[in-house]
Amino acid sequence: MEIEVIKKLIKNYETGHASFINNAMIAERYYHNKTDVLFQKKKEDNEENPLRNADNRIPRNFHGLIVNQKASYAFTAPPIFDVGNTSANNTITECLGDEYSKNCMELCINAANSTIGWVHYWESDNGFEWAVVDSKQIIPVWSKSLKKKLNGVFRVYDEIDEITGDNYTIYEYWTETECQAFRRKTSDTFDENFSVYNMFYDPGNDEMISSYTHSFERVPFIPFNNNNIGTNDLDNIKLLIDVYDKVYSGFINDLDDIQELIFVLSGYGGTELNGFLQDLKKYKTIKVDGDEGSNPGVSTLSIEIPIEARKTVLDVTRKAIFEQGQGFDPQPESFGNQSGEALKFMYSLLEMKVGLMQTEFMLGFAELVRAICKYKGLECKTIIQTWTRTCIKNDTEQAQICKDSVGIVSKRTILKNHPLVEDADAELKYLEKEEAENQAKADMYGNSFNDGGDDDGKEKKEDTKV
Template sequence: MELEIMKKLIRKYEPGHTKFSFNAMQAERYYRNETDILINKISDERKEDADNPLRNADNRIPRNFHGLIVNQKAAYMFTAPPLFDIGNEHGSEVVTEVLGDEYRKNCMELCVNASNASVGWIHYWEDEDETFQWAVVDSKQIIPIESHDLKKKLLGVLRVYDEIDEETGDTYTIYEYWDKESCWTFRRKCGDTLEDGLFYYNTFMVPDTGDFVAEYRHEFGEVPFIPFPNNNTNTNDLKNIKPLIDVYDKVYSGFINDLDDIQELIFVLSGYGGTDLDTFLSDLKKYKTIKVDGDDGSNPGVSTLNIEIPIEARNSVLEATRKAIFEQGQGFDPQPENFGNQSGEALKFMYSLLEMKAGLTETEFQLGFARLVRAICRHEGIDCKKIIQTWSRTCVKNDTEQAQICKDSVGIVSKKTILKAHPLVESVEDELRQLEIEEKEAMEKAEMYAGAFSSEKEVSDDITNKEDEK
């Protein structure tokens, strides 16, 4: 790729990626419980009260609703990650082996990335041992270049990230452009302009010569990046609930500030000898006493009036806001009063919003996982036509009711189907093998008992026959 063509691509696509990165970083910040309440400037009203001895509190207490809802979806969908069946047992085992031990962890990370950035990305490649490798890539680094037809085919990927030169300590921006045949690498020193500072970056080593070049040719036949959209609208999970979270944080933090600031007593002054109320408040806080003057005919003193903070109103706002957060965010509110001896159908209803959101994510993720499995099969030389994906959910269940349903289904559906639904069974195949072993042992014991009884009967018959002969 020519240097000028790369500059044109960067000028065209990088500016539009800024808003995407901002939204992703904002969602990641909320995921880490670093909401706007922690960084917002003090309001004008608070500035006016800054010198007031009774208005000094500035508590900023965030609530990690976004992190809770995102983790709910990730755990609900990927505690038991999807299983793949490509039509032959050996091929399915190879796919499982290539996915590796980090498959579940990568699925969790992919789901969190998609929830925060609106899309997650997987990159796959071949290492020096010609082994298939894959990993989750930070979504903020990826700028997709798609076709303009209805299919929106991925034509290329521009990956942008920063790297520190170990020799000089300078920070460089690295540009990788991937298409269906090769990858080109460029870099620009931070602070330099694109026009004058972009150069080829020789980072790939040629095996035969040991030289480093800026181009790496792969043999995958497609762009080795796979998108995993969060939903059908390509939006993150923060968009619908951010205003509600900000309201909750503001009301809750304001309530705590009021508890710290406002005295529960209003002082009524008569014959106060000070000059103004500020002096009165300062003396009261500093010395715990005040001075009153007694003139003729006056009745000096200090009396108090009790006041109450409107707790009921604040509680109503907080409760309504919390409910709206879980409704808008399509999550499951883990309130203790929502549980109890609930039936299986009641528990399913409580997960209905989360299931609806998970269903939209699953529909998008199925396409991405199908592409990943086909890429593995091509690399391993396995024939792959139809891919059957089995998805599971992890949620609170009524195990007693589920076990009773399995018991009542004996003789109606197959043993394998019953074992899949039984709450005590983790691996259906292992359970079937164990049942075969136990059935075989039971038959052997039955044969041993039958043989023992048969031998005793033969001995008894022999004795009887001999007595009859006599």
């Protein structure tokens, strides 16, 4: 594609992408517990109200907690794929690699903070490779059809030139057939310094070139939407978190301020406040003067804290955060000796949110698995995805259910659902081994008794002859 066309595309899409980056950075900041309360303007000395001096800023990481709940609930045990062939399944698992579970977690967190996660796959000397890309780097170019198709992807990131030390912005434009690379100095505009960038190695000519041809026949980027409406997980709870931080920080400020005792002096005979404090400390008394009709003396100011009102606000706000954020409130008083059904009900909001995400993520994982199969030359028609939730369970109740199911369902199904069993197939092998060992012992003891009986019989016959 000509450089002028690329420049027009970047100008058209990068403007709207700036708003996306800003929202994603805010959500990531809240995820790392850097809420707005930390960046509010510091209040100046208030001469009219000298009691207000403390300026504590205490954030509560509700957004990080709820996002981590979602990622752990959905991907502690990542999805398993079945294309109908054991050998192909093993090949897919091998291509997904050891970092598959970690990448799933990262995808979920990226989508929760920026509305969408992205996976990029490519071919290297090691074969098929894939990785999660920072969502802020991706500018997608979608088709206008009813079934949106990804026509191209800009990957935009900064890089420091190792020779000159200058900071450059790199633009990779990926299509169904190739990738073209461009760059400009970050401090320059497109019109001043925008050119092709030789970043790919051509083994045929032993040179660096600006374009790279691939054979995937698709844009090698896969979107993973956070939900069906394209929002992040902070939008519904940001204002509630700000209210909680403001009220909680204000409460701590009042506790700090109330510890300072302020004296109000009327008719004090001295001239310096230091003298007042020294007399009070040394003699436990002070001297006050007063004209006729005046009311000399010393009094103190203190702050009254509306504890109950603030406690109510904090409790109501906390409850609203977990309801709006569709999370699981880990309050100790919420637990107890609860049944499995009651525990499932406590996860109902989180399950609903993860279900919406799962619907979108299944499309992305299916595309990734098909890309692996195409690269490996495997047949891939229907892909069965098995998703497992990780949550608190009543193990005693679950074990009783398994015990009561003996003779009704298969042993493998019982072992698969037993709380003490992690791998049902491995557990079946252990049981078979134990049964074989027990059978061998039983046969050994049985043979011993049979041999002893024969000897006794012979001895009795011999005794009879004598």
